[in-house]
Amino acid sequence: MNIVKNGGNEWFERMYRKYYGRVYRFFRRDGIQDSEASDLAQDTFVRLYEGMSQYRGEAEWGYLETIARRVLFNWIRKGKAVKRNAPTVDIDDPEVKLDPPAAEEPDYAEREESELHCKQLREAIRELPTGQRGCQELRMDGMSYEEIAQALGISLDAVRSRLRDAKKFLMERLGDGGTLTEDQE
């Protein structure tokens, strides 16, 4: 089906009005702020318009989703992504002081202990088998079991099994300090 030959502009506007809300919502759900999400949604439809002649009548939503994901991947690649857990400060927040109080004197003993723990933990994780290590690291990023399964293309049971084995190994290597507590998970 040649969209361009058959009045592409009408098709394009119809696609826009039908799907803009969902495309914008997709970008906002990924934690992207409003103006950036609007720009990315615009980029998606620009790509749709530029590639209209290649549209062969596939399911509209799946076609548009592929374009939107590509736009998102390219945006991330440009280094625009913000860490999901990065703290943000509202400059208009009255609680934000322009002259923060001087930092307390560092507790050197506490810092040394933390560095030792980190070293032990790092070495232990390096020793995990590749599959367990990957699941463990993504879990440390805050991804859910389902998300890890989907990202790595493995079953949910495989994720559970690998994380269980990783936890067991880390506990044996590091003692009770080798796992996150329930409220840390």
Add this chain to the structure above:
Amino acid sequence: MITKSDWLTVREQLMNEERRSLGAPPTADELLAYRRGELDEAETERMRELLVAYPEFARALVEPFPAEDAKPGEVGYVSPGEIDRQWERLQERIGLPKGAPVVAAADRRVTFWRVFAAVAATLAILVTGWSLQLARRLEQPQLVTLGFPLLEDEHWRGSAPAPRTILPNRPEAYALIVPLKAENPFVEYRLEIVDVASGRKLWTTSAVQPRTDDTFSIVVPGRFLQSGRDYQVVLYGSNGKGEVRLATSTVTVEK
């Protein structure tokens, strides 16, 4: 005791090591190919390592696509006014002609039934053997059978110009009859009428199901079509999975 902060620190250190070892993050093409299951075993394994080293891509890969628009108050909600504003911005960006809303907003259409209901017309139209029964206050609408190119493989791929139908000048109404291919698989159909000169969409139907003889018909009040002008009647088919533009027929109103 290992704290959560220790875990996050270690994660960041491992991630930086992995990135130095693996190199650049995956490209969009690679990620989409991975998502479609098109990579071989070695490539898939490497992609997994890259996703662990670059977890922002892992999250983007699994972020679900919304099945519907956000509602007011929800994150990601965009108002109809904002959609219009973004449309204007998009038109400027890609150089689309402005000022002529070719398509009305999704829930706005010319409800010609309202006009026709005012003259209390109910039509059942038959062609080639059917009987036509009309109940209305106006004189009988001009029956017009539209010529569409033969449909092939569910889509119109003909390169010949769309056939042209001449309409007599300004009767009260036109009854446009759309003959379909018997084996056409679409469940519902929709027509739009577009003014050729301006590109402006004048009117669109809601979804219509064909009759058992594979035709459907619509009635257009005469005042929608001006003498001496050309209009495109565009046929769309829908099978529940999406809408496909099928064919175009051109009508000209006599002067």
